[in-house]
Amino acid sequence: MKKELPIALSNRHIHLSQEHIDKLFGEGYELNKFKDLSQPGQYASQEKVDIVGPKGTLKGVRVLGPARGNTQAEISLSDGFKIGVVPPVRDSGDVEGSPGAKIIGPKGEVEIENGIIAALRHIHMHTDDAEKFDVKDKDRVKVRVPGDRGVTFENVLVRVSPSYALEMHVDVEEGNACGAKNGMSVELIK
Amino acid sequence: MKKELPIALSNRHIHLSQEHIDKLFGEGYELNKFKDLSQPGQYASQEKVDIVGPKGTLKGVRVLGPARGNTQAEISLSDGFKIGVVPPVRDSGDVEGSPGAKIIGPKGEVEIENGIIAALRHIHMHTDDAEKFDVKDKDRVKVRVPGDRGVTFENVLVRVSPSYALEMHVDVEEGNACGAKNGMSVELIK
Numbered sequence: 001m002k003k004e005l006p007i008a009l010s011n012r013h014i015h016l017s018q019e020h021i022d023k024l025f026g027e028g029y030e031l032n033k034f035k036d037l038s039q040p041g042q043y044a045s046q047e048k049v050d051i052v053g054p055k056g057t058l059k060g061v062r063v064l065g066p067a068r069g070n071t072q073a074e075i076s077l078s079d080g081f082k083i084g085v086v087p088p089v090r091d092s093g094d095v096e097g098s099p100g101a102k103i104i105g106p107k108g109e110v111e112i113e114n115g116i117i118a119a120l121r122h123i124h125m126h127t128d129d130a131e132k133f134d135v136k137d138k139d140r141v142k143v144r145v146p147g148d149r150g151v152t153f154e155n156v157l158v159r160v161s162p163s164y165a166l167e168m169h170v171d172v173e174e175g176n177a178c179g180a181k182n183g184m185s186v187e188l189i190k
Numbered sequence: 191m192k193k194e195l196p197i198a199l200s201n202r203h204i205h206l207s208q209e210h211i212d213k214l215f216g217e218g219y220e221l222n223k224f225k226d227l228s229q230p231g232q233y234a235s236q237e238k239v240d241i242v243g244p245k246g247t248l249k250g251v252r253v254l255g256p257a258r259g260n261t262q263a264e265i266s267l268s269d270g271f272k273i274g275v276v277p278p279v280r281d282s283g284d285v286e287g288s289p290g291a292k293i294i295g296p297k298g299e300v301e302i303e304n305g306i307i308a309a310l311r312h313i314h315m316h317t318d319d320a321e322k323f324d325v326k327d328k329d330r331v332k333v334r335v336p337g338d339r340g341v342t343f344e345n346v347l348v349r350v351s352p353s354y355a356l357e358m359h360v361d362v363e364e365g366n367a368c369g370a371k372n373g374m375s376v377e378l379i380k
Contacts, residue, residue, distance in 0.1 A: 076366065077366040077369075078268070078362060078363070078366060089338055089339055089369065121339075148279055148345060149279055149311075149345065150343075150344035150345055151341045151342060151343050151344060151367075152341060152342040152344075153340075153341050154340035154341060154342075155338060155339065155340055170367075171367075172268060172363075173268070173362075173363040173364075173366040173367045174363075174366075174367040176266065176267040176268060176363040176367075177341075177360075177363050177364040177366075177367035177368070178367070179267075179279065
């Protein structure tokens with residue numbers, strides 16, 4: 001059986017804690033939904049912030065909602081170069097030792113000590129898909145992307161949850177490196 | 191035998207015809223060497239130009255020397271998105287049907303009808319290396335890049351010449367997608 005799934009490119013974005021939303025947008029502020037994302041309950045908000053590093057600024061970085069426990073920005077290695085930080089390639093939430101930055105919103109700014117990462121490429125997978133594909137949460141698999149710029153990605157993290165929808169996420173550089181478009185079909189290889 | 195070779199990341203750059211050098215920098219202008227590149231005779235010049243597309247500008251794009259028969263810019267897919275063109279992934283010199291742009295230099299500007307491409311990833315190889323690796327000019331091979339962001343690139347073009355030095359060239363997005371650094375050792379797989 002060919003184990004096929006859709007791929008999607010994640011542009012730079014930031015998750016904010018409610019404490020930081022308050023500081024950046026005003027006390028008690030609530031994010032406004034711009035559009036739903038593929039993962040149930042997750043959405044791109046209308047809000048944007050600037051991320052300032054020692055050498056430059058990423059302007060207008062989209063805030064994703066809902067609010068999270070900790071603030072975390074997911075940027076590309078090129079983004080990091082532009083602002084003068086080296087984001088480690090990490091699973092979401094694993095921010096220990098990662099660089100910080102200044103975050104600027106319309107009503108204030110915050111300095112975060114860490115939280116700037118490059119997202120480890122990963123597959124969101126519903127429990128039923130995991131069974132079908134014969135993989136489990138935290139497995140590392142390979143994924144082949146076909147085409148003129150075809151590649152096989154190693155070390156792709158599998159995340160399994162009954163609240164996930166089947167989709168592989170790569171950042172823009174990874175997506176462009178293999179000529180992927182949102183929704184393109186790729187193949188999981190164990 | 192493991193077929194190992196070094197990899198290098200090519201940042202966006204432009205090759206100019208002498209006619210266009212004259213128009214952009216002044217009649218009879220000669221490019222000034224900034225530093226030698228790995229391929230014998232090729233160099234990064236001190237000169238830079240702006241590349242203007244329908245939606246934006248890439249400022250300060252490095253000119254590579256010496257002058258070529260035809261002007262050609264090699265940019266990333268993200269660069270293309272920024273300025274509003276879609277560069278096809280092509281071998282150097284294969285610019286038919288590719289988008290054009292306005293090029294602006296300190297003394298003038300030129301409009302090129304085509305020549306904006308994303309470079310097809312490729313290996314420069316001396317004739318002796320080709321013999322050792324058992325490949326020939328225009329072969330397509332696979333290349334594995336090790337590491338946390340390890341990938342296997344398919345469809346890597348082999349170019350063989352007695353005037354080439356052994357090196358794989360990828361663009362910045364391809365390089366970042368696999369966590370490659372200049373000079374890192376990668377493996378050719380037939």
